[in-house]
Amino acid sequence: MVRWLGRQALSIISGFGDFALFAGRSVAASWKSRRLPSRVAHAIYEQGALCLPVILIVAIFTGLVLGLQGYYVLNRFGSEGLLGALVSLSLVREMAPVLAALMLVGQAGSALAAEIGIQRNSEQIVALDTMGVNSVGYIVTPRLLSAVVVFPLQTALFVVVGLWGGALSGSLLLGVDSGFTGPRWNAPSSLKTSVSASLRPRPSDSSPFASAPSTASTPTASAGRPEPARSAPPRPAQSFIPVFLSSRRTM
């Protein structure tokens, strides 16, 4: 048992060591690789442009769902004005980096692993070595450098699109003040009503929020949506954009 544990521990340490050496060789090869900029540009296209659709789709739906579900909860406490803060903080601090990374790993990472696997199987990597080309510098280094550029950009894009999705569901569909003073598109009232109705808690809803007795949300919720239709004066809403900016300052 002790021997087995020792072997496992040594195997894990050895794996980390191999990874560290591989990463070190990949970085070191950037000084030796020839025509690196063009290969990095190609890798940026592969990781950036080709992954854009999946990033955009996931980002907009994440924002939409955060807006809808956040409104559902905050509305019970009469705090729907904080929807902007909820969406922007959760996106900027947690969801955008994690989900963008997952999408990139899923799309670009799997494509890269498949490509390298085929190259290894068909002796292309050995062929590079026999030509005197540093195979790590040729295959890995450009992708590593492009990831340094692409990952933050994709995360930022995820945040922007996710916020837009949150604004779409929160402001346009559910009527929360967006803080935007220019001309704006208003969702048809029938759409707003149907979305609000679908968010209205059912009597059978057994969530802890639904049974909370001291909130002002129960009459509001039972009165139905959208917000402007309420008789009580609305709480000052925190818009998406200022909250996002303030969250950036506090991070």
Next chain:
Amino acid sequence: MPAPTKTAPPADLLLQVDDLHKSFGSHEVLKGISLEVARGSVSTVLGPSGAGKSVLLKCLADVEQPDSGRLRFDGRPLDFRNRQARAAFRRRCSFLFQGNALFDSLTALQNVALPLEQTTNLADGEIRRRSLEALEQLELDHHVNHYPGTLSGGMQKRLALARAIVTEPELVFFDEPTAGLDPLRRNAVFSMIAKYQRQFSFTALIVTHDVVEALVASDRVALLNQGRICFTGTPEEFSTSDHPVVGAFRDSTDALRSSLAGIRISGQSAPQAS
């Protein structure tokens, strides 16, 4: 493999291998290989499957590290642990792989230009000129922008050869260049190697188990069996050798014919017996 003529001076030897050993775990694949390759010749290492031919070629081309043994290239000892010597050796050699090892995501021109782009400081125009010239010499100038996947097997082989010779190597290693090809294509590949070897004056070291084609296209032949070289000589000497392994390998078609004849005779006699 000695030089084509017995009186050839040692300076004509491009590659000399002495007592090369290579093991994978407890399995010893190469058991003291000694070999000589003359400059400008086509030399072939024959042998049955699993004899260690590809391992030998990979040890010579610095793809695998031999356990022990001495190598001399162009009269000088070769030590692959010395980075500069290793890089210089790789600049003067090329390797043609069994499966061609072409990059599917690059066009024919980009495949050929790759070694020049990555290992030389030539200008883009010069790289393009040399690559187009190599493609034209191998009659692939109409397929410059085609991807390897869209080319036929013979064209892919020529494209791989174009990539191998674009750096003007002195020695080209061919690993089973005709594996999996029909007899007509085998002939075409060997005639292509012989033709371009004369055209570009490189030294070719081929590993194969196609006896007939190898004997026709080669200047020197060696037979590798169970990790040892058991014969070296000219194709004529190979054809007349009384070495048992050479005889078995050379006369394998006759042996098959006899064996099939025996099966047919017993097949004909079986109904009579019943």
